[in-house]
Amino acid sequence: MLVHSRKGKWTVWALFFVLFLPLFALPLLVIVTASFSTNWSGAFPSGPTAEHYSAAVRGESLQALTTSLITAVTASLLALTVGSWAALAAASLKKRGRRALDALFMLPVAVPSVVVGLAILVAFSKPPMLLNGTRWIVILAHTVLVTAFAHQSVAAAIVRLDPMYEQAAASLGARPSYVLFRVRLPLLLPSLNAAAGLCFALSMGELSATMMLYPPDWMPLPVQIFTATDRGSLFTGSAVAVVLMGTTLLVLLAVSRIRTKASYR
């Protein structure tokens, strides 16, 4: 710890809570509270009721949840594959090529996601590449948006990976593909896992590009929350938001458990 005196520690903790609570915790707490209320006109909400939740886990909302989960899992897996592949390929390039490839993959982060959504909408609205109106255009957009993060974290891990493992494997007669699948990827597994979690969480919460692209039969949960609150169903929206939050957290927790099992040193 940087602060040693007891008084100093208390001050730091107090400061932390003053800054942290209003900024991070309170808004979330308000959402959770709102999801249990029937009416909130004064300082405190009335209720409590579980009615919104019964709406949030069936029918349209349930379908939106599965839509979000399928989209996020598919997009994350695709992003992980493409991102890792690109990062591995970049690692074998010379410095300039590596920089160019890194920059290319960072582009969707630098460009606002609305623009990415619009670009994909325009690009895939005409045959022969007609994806507009299908679920695939949503999954494609999510993949494009999260691949950057997958690529980034895997590339960082590859740089840290000691080349001596690869060389030891090669000296033992292992072909490059064997080295990749038996040595490099297993050693990168913790980072791949972290990247998967990140991609999943980002995809679960993606709204702006999705808004421009989603077909009527493929409405992810964030869109559902937006339309609910837009209609004025604030409390139902809150309940759906809590479900989204909870599901994402659960999946992240599961992924992080795999990660601890996969870290070797």
Place this chain on the structure above:
Amino acid sequence: MTSGIRFENVSVAYGRSVVLDSLDLTVEPGEVMALLGPSGSGKTTALRAVAGFVQPVSGRVFIGDRDVTGLPPHRRGIGMVVQQYALFPHMRVEENVAFGLRAQKAPKRGIAARVAEALEMTGMAAYARRYPRELSGGQQQRVAIARALAIRPGVLLLDEPLSALDAQLRSGMLAELARLHRELPDVSILYVTHDQVEALTLADRIAVMDRARLRDCGTPQELYRRPRTEFTASFVGNANLLPVTVGSGSVSFAGADLKVPTAEVPPGASATLCVRPHLIGLGDGPNALRGTIAEIQWRGSTHRLYVDVDGHRLKADVRELRETPALGAEVTVHFAPEDAVLLAAGVSDA
């Protein structure tokens, strides 16, 4: 499988800096060749050129009769052990040792036997189910050696294999390596080290390297007793290097005439006389020199005396003295004529 290693005029450069300059060296089948030199001398580069991790800008590398210069590392059939062990952390010891066999698609039934054999040979059979992180440094190094031996390479490359171990463990492993080589007499070993003790103990021949070049090559005894260059003399063992002028059958140093073998150097030339510290005795004798004691170090079984003779500081290692001379005391030291080696000047920069 018996195969030696041959470097033919091998040069390696990174950009403009030459890290290995036209190396010509042959490791005979079954021979242990130590590449000895300070850091940056090019010894590790030479080993990596055999392994295939650096590509020479010119010259050829042979393993046995096979020109491997353009071959990728995994097709060279070598075993390699590096300083940091490089055991795969996600595999158990037995999987580590089996890695090479599985990678080369050896028949499944033979793998278990070969793994057991390699672990037995390195005394690690009891640790087969452990993960590398559960082993000490010395044990990890044994596993790394077992892993390299399991593929039965004709050539074993050892890159500073003992430098990460503490001194006691190191001498134990040195004996182990010597035993392993007796058990596998057909394996040629290229052993890179900066430690002269390791080289002297283990090697059949030592190649002394400095500043990207091979300076000297010979058996440990040759290099120690009859070094050809000042660099070899000072890097392989300790040495007093005295500037002398050559006469006929003797040299003059600090106003004294010293009888030494002068056959290889013409009279009148200036040269360097190399005398090992432990061959210098205290008291009168042949080739006596008078000087003053500058410093005395007690080293348990010996005393190291630093004696100033006419502005030159001589090191002498003598059996532990009952009574040590005082600092500044005048003493006489001597050495036998046959214990001195005359090095022609300029040879050091060859």
